[in-house]
Amino acid sequence: MGHPDTWDWENGDRQIAFGEWKKKFRWVEEPYASPDGEKIAAIVNVDEGEFNVCVNGETDETSHDKIWYLRFSPDNRLTTLVSDMGEWTVAVDNVSWGHQFGYVWNTMFSDDGSHIAVAVQQDMTYGIAVDGILWANTYPNMTYFTFGRDGGHSAAVVQVEDFDSGDIETFKKGAFTAAFDGQAWDKRFVNLWHLSISDDGKDLAAEARLSLYDYAIIVNGIPWEKTYDCVWQPVFNPATNTVAAPVRTGGRWFMAQDGGILWDRPYTQLWHQQFSADGNTLAAIAATGFGKWTVVVDNRPWPVTFEDLITDMVLTPGGDRIAVLVKEKGKWRIVVDGTRWSNAFDMAWKPVFSPDGQHVAANVEKNGSYTYVLDDRLWPCECEAAWPPVFSSMGDKILLKYIHDGIYHRRVVPLADFSS
Amino acid sequence: MGEAAKGETKITDQGLDGGVGRLDESRIREVINTVLKNETGARLKTYVETCIHCGLCSEACHYYLSNDKDPAFSPVGKVKRTLWEMLKRKGKVTPAFIREAAVVAHTECNLCKRCAQYCPFGIDIAYLMSVVRRIVHRLGCTPLYIQDTANSHSVHMNQMWVKGDEWPDTLQWQEEEAQAEIPALRIPLEKEGADIMYSVIAPEPKFQAQLIYQAAVIMDVAGVNWTMPASMGWDNSDMAMFTGDNELMGRLKRTHFETAARLKVKKIIMGECGHAFRSVYDTGNRWLGWRVPPFQIVHAIEFYYDLIKSGRIKIKTKYPHAVTLHDPCNVSRGAGLHDKARFVAKAVAAEFVEMEPNREHNYCCAAGGGAINCGPPYKMKRLQGNKVKAEQLFAAKTRGAGVLIAPCHNCHSGLHDILHHYGIGLDIKFLGDIIYEVMEKPA
Ligand code: SF4
Ligand code: SF4
Numbered sequence: 001m002g003h004p005d006t007w008d009w010e011n012g013d014r015q016i017a018f019g020e021w022k023k024k025f026r027w028v029e030e031p032y033a034s035p036d037g038e039k040i041a042a043i044v045n046v047d048e049g050e051f052n053v054c055v056n057g058e059t060d061e062t063s064h065d066k067i068w069y070l071r072f073s074p075d076n077r078l079t080t081l082v083s084d085m086g087e088w089t090v091a092v093d094n095v096s097w098g099h100q101f102g103y104v105w106n107t108m109f110s111d112d113g114s115h116i117a118v119a120v121q122q123d124m125t126y127g128i129a130v131d132g133i134l135w136a137n138t139y140p141n142m143t144y145f146t147f148g149r150d151g152g153h154s155a156a157v158v159q160v161e162d163f164d165s166g167d168i169e170t171f172k173k174g175a176f177t178a179a180f181d182g183q184a185w186d187k188r189f190v191n192l193w194h195l196s197i198s199d200d201g202k203d204l205a206a207e208a209r210l211s212l213y214d215y216a217i218i219v220n221g222i223p224w225e226k227t228y229d230c231v232w233q234p235v236f237n238p239a240t241n242t243v244a245a246p247v248r249t250g251g252r253w254f255m256a257q258d259g260g261i262l263w264d265r266p267y268t269q270l271w272h273q274q275f276s277a278d279g280n281t282l283a284a285i286a287a288t289g290f291g292k293w294t295v296v297v298d299n300r301p302w303p304v305t306f307e308d309l310i311t312d313m314v315l316t317p318g319g320d321r322i323a324v325l326v327k328e329k330g331k332w333r334i335v336v337d338g339t340r341w342s343n344a345f346d347m348a349w350k351p352v353f354s355p356d357g358q359h360v361a362a363n364v365e366k367n368g369s370y371t372y373v374l375d376d377r378l379w380p381c382e383c384e385a386a387w388p389p390v391f392s393s394m395g396d397k398i399l400l401k402y403i404h405d406g407i408y409h410r411r412v413v414p415l416a417d418f419s420s
Numbered sequence: 421m422g423e424a425a426k427g428e429t430k431i432t433d434q435g436l437d438g439g440v441g442r443l444d445e446s447r448i449r450e451v452i453n454t455v456l457k458n459e460t461g462a463r464l465k466t467y468v469e470t471c472i473h474c475g476l477c478s479e480a481c482h483y484y485l486s487n488d489k490d491p492a493f494s495p496v497g498k499v500k501r502t503l504w505e506m507l508k509r510k511g512k513v514t515p516a517f518i519r520e521a522a523v524v525a526h527t528e529c530n531l532c533k534r535c536a537q538y539c540p541f542g543i544d545i546a547y548l549m550s551v552v553r554r555i556v557h558r559l560g561c562t563p564l565y566i567q568d569t570a571n572s573h574s575v576h577m578n579q580m581w582v583k584g585d586e587w588p589d590t591l592q593w594q595e596e597e598a599q600a601e602i603p604a605l606r607i608p609l610e611k612e613g614a615d616i617m618y619s620v621i622a623p624e625p626k627f628q629a630q631l632i633y634q635a636a637v638i639m640d641v642a643g644v645n646w647t648m649p650a651s652m653g654w655d656n657s658d659m660a661m662f663t664g665d666n667e668l669m670g671r672l673k674r675t676h677f678e679t680a681a682r683l684k685v686k687k688i689i690m691g692e693c694g695h696a697f698r699s700v701y702d703t704g705n706r707w708l709g710w711r712v713p714p715f716q717i718v719h720a721i722e723f724y725y726d727l728i729k730s731g732r733i734k735i736k737t738k739y740p741h742a743v744t745l746h747d748p749c750n751v752s753r754g755a756g757l758h759d760k761a762r763f764v765a766k767a768v769a770a771e772f773v774e775m776e777p778n779r780e781h782n783y784c785c786a787a788g789g790g791a792i793n794c795g796p797p798y799k800m801k802r803l804q805g806n807k808v809k810a811e812q813l814f815a816a817k818t819r820g821a822g823v824l825i826a827p828c829h830n831c832h833s834g835l836h837d838i839l840h841h842y843g844i845g846l847d848i849k850f851l852g853d854i855i856y857e858v859m860e861k862p863a
Contacts, residue, residue: 026603121583121585126583126584126585159575166564169438191574230667290709291710293709330716
């Protein structure tokens with residue numbers, strides 16, 4: 001399983017000569033490191049129309065006509081999308097699923113990695129395949145695929161009424177709905193977009209357009225009573241199962257919950273809301289004015305705003321600390337609880353909290369090379385690549401995975417030694 | 421009701437006729453007054469109060485010039501036929517009036533903003549026509565073809581009903597084709613941390629996949645660290661901006677920007693499309709609350725300029741024809757890229773023939789602003805409404821031009837129709853077509 005407790009946390013540095021791979025293959029694509037750092041893998045081209053995956057220097061005995069979308073699951077399994085004789089499937093640790101499909105894309109994982117899902121086109125109909133098994137019902141069109149956190153449920157927006165392009169009348173009556181584990185809701189909508197599956201896997205919520213102008217939040221096929229000028233993706237409170245969604249009315253955005261207004265303060269923009277794991281805190285990315293981006297926690301904006309962009313918001317499980325990436329004048333920074341770090345980067349990846357919430361780390365790009373930052377201190381290494389850091393459960397060590405001078409490193413570093 | 425254009429015959433359009441059939445005057449009044457009250461501010465008020473009806477804007481408009489200077493086609497004439505009447509009557513207008521307003525705003529104005537340069541007060545008629553489109557959208561009276569395009573946007577976040585699998589499949593097919601020319605060439609899909617996300621408009625995968633092929637060759641030869649998303653968000657186009665469906669416009673641009681954010685790129689390079697640039701760079705980002713776009717947005721003209729100027733792309737042999745250049749409104753008047761476009765055209769072609777007028781004074785193609793997307797019913801109107809463009813092109817041809825460069829998809833299609841209809845006899849190309857043809861490539 002993917003739990004860091006089971007990983008090797010001995011201090012030290014294990015290395016793999018990744019740079020050598022280039023000599024063995026026609027080309028080597030972007031490498032990926034497994035979450036536990038034990039494996040580095042890349043799609044490689046062996047010969048014309050012959051692809052393989054190189055893992056820690058070894059290729060599989062079977063090549064494929066085409067391979068793409070190499071991703072490690074949270075439990076460190078290697079997944080790729082592979083094609084042979086014009087058909088596609090998913091390969092997990094180089095073992096292809098039993099079924100071949102017309103096309104597969106958009107690999108999704110459950111939180112623990114034990115379940116894998118993918119969007120499938122088969123005979124020009126669409127569905128989701130979970131662990132190799134395609135939905136019993138497929139549809140002429142499918143968008144906004146979603147996979148539940150426990151991997152037990154999948155959902156997507158599907159087309160349930162046929163219409164030709166140009167048939168704006170049928171479109172207006174509603175030709176789309178959601179399919180939950182392949183079963184379509186009865187009601188039809190003009191549009192449905194981003195879906196959310198509740199943590200217990202029982203409920204499904206969506207953004208919808210009921211006409212060309214009336215937007216609504218739908219829970220289990222039933223719209224909230226009130227409609228809005230626009231809405232964004234609803235999310236479930238993991239503790240109470242209530243649904244919160246940003247809604248636009250009178251040209252301003254508000255946070256609504258279960259059909260009523262939760263945050264009465266209007267925002268210029270409001271999105272990416274997230275509950276803390278205990279359900280007690282709701283935070284969102286917002287603009288309090290034109291070009292004034294901030295984070296709002298339970299309807300209280302941070303006292304600072306940023307002009308360009310805020311992304312990758314992370315909450316500690318108790319919601320007491322929040323980290324985000326902000327972009328200002330083309331440079332990226334990490335901001336924790338409203339405080340900007342002094343280091344600025346060409347690019348930064350999602351911040352990671354230590355289990356006790358006391359430390360924050362991220363992989364970053366600075367001056368054209370990659371490194372790490374921990375609590376605003378830089379790791380003194382100019383790397384060719386770096387993957388997200390992982391804290392040990394005790395929070396006293398950090399696992400770094402990076403390529404330096406062509407060598408892949410899996411390095412466990414005590415926090416105390418980080419910047420030395 | 422304002423004066424209609426002379427000699428106009430009513431064009432059947434299910435989007436308009438179906439929509440108007442469902443309207444009654446109280447609904448019309450409510451929508452007009454709500455939009456005017458809640459969605460327009462000082463800008464509209466100032467324009468309406470400032471305009472002295474002098475008609476100086478008339479000479480700017482290709483519709484006016486091409487329709488025997490019929491005042492109904494003058495910029496101010498179009499406002500008179502639509503918004504002024506709505507204001508004057510406090511929204512008390514008939515369904516037939518709304519139908520006519522939709523026709524005017526959608527098929528007699530390209531939102532090209534040429535007229536704003538001629539008005540002594542800088543009144544932006546394009547903005548006023550956008551308000552009319554917003555009203556007809558809220559009334560459900562948008563022309564069928566462009567409404568269908570907006571519907572496609574709403575389902576797939578692309579304008580041509582390209583399905584989720586068709587997009588990556590097309591890129592993989594183009595990659596394979598291009599590998600026959602450059603064996604190790606890649607179209608890197610979903611490459612997180614690339615410098616550049618390259619985004620295009622949906623006609624490229626649908627009908628003009630060679631443009632993606634050509635772009636991939638240019639990227640490869642120039643050594644650009646680039647990627648394309650395999651998910652939605654790859655299409656930068658935006659007909660919702662032109663139907664007045666601002667909410668959908670916001671959704672499209674959010675999808676595009678957040679795809680760039682997810683891929684951790686530093687810039688978005690856009691293919692040769694003008695309206696998409698306007699939407700990403702100017703309109704959509706603002707609706708979402710950004711003062712400036714959250715990513716650096718680079719139009720293909722600027723990208724090619726940088727590649728050629730820095731020597732990352734070298735020209736092997738110049739294109740052996742005299743070229744002339746059409747300045748697309750959205751990237752010339754809208755973003756000042758005309759001199760960079762000239763630099764590129766001159767760098768790649770043996771001879772450059774200037775278009776007159778040119779740069780920000782160039783005549784619109786009459787396809788932009790969503791007009792060509794209103795479809796075949798309005799094609800003749802569009803062509804007749806741009807006789808002046810045909811004359812301009814013919815003059816460039818007389819001065820020696822053999823090839824017309826149109827670095828914008830809408831312009832390209834619209835000018836293609838004009839060249840054909842008026843028998844002008846110029847070949848038409850994108851900048852990328854020519855660069856691909858004349859650049860140094862690995863042997
Ligand atoms: S087509 Fe252009 S010049 Fe004519 S009214 Fe519209 S914006 Fe003005
Ligand atoms: S828009 Fe400007 S140029 Fe046109 S009539 Fe009004 S004041 Fe005159």
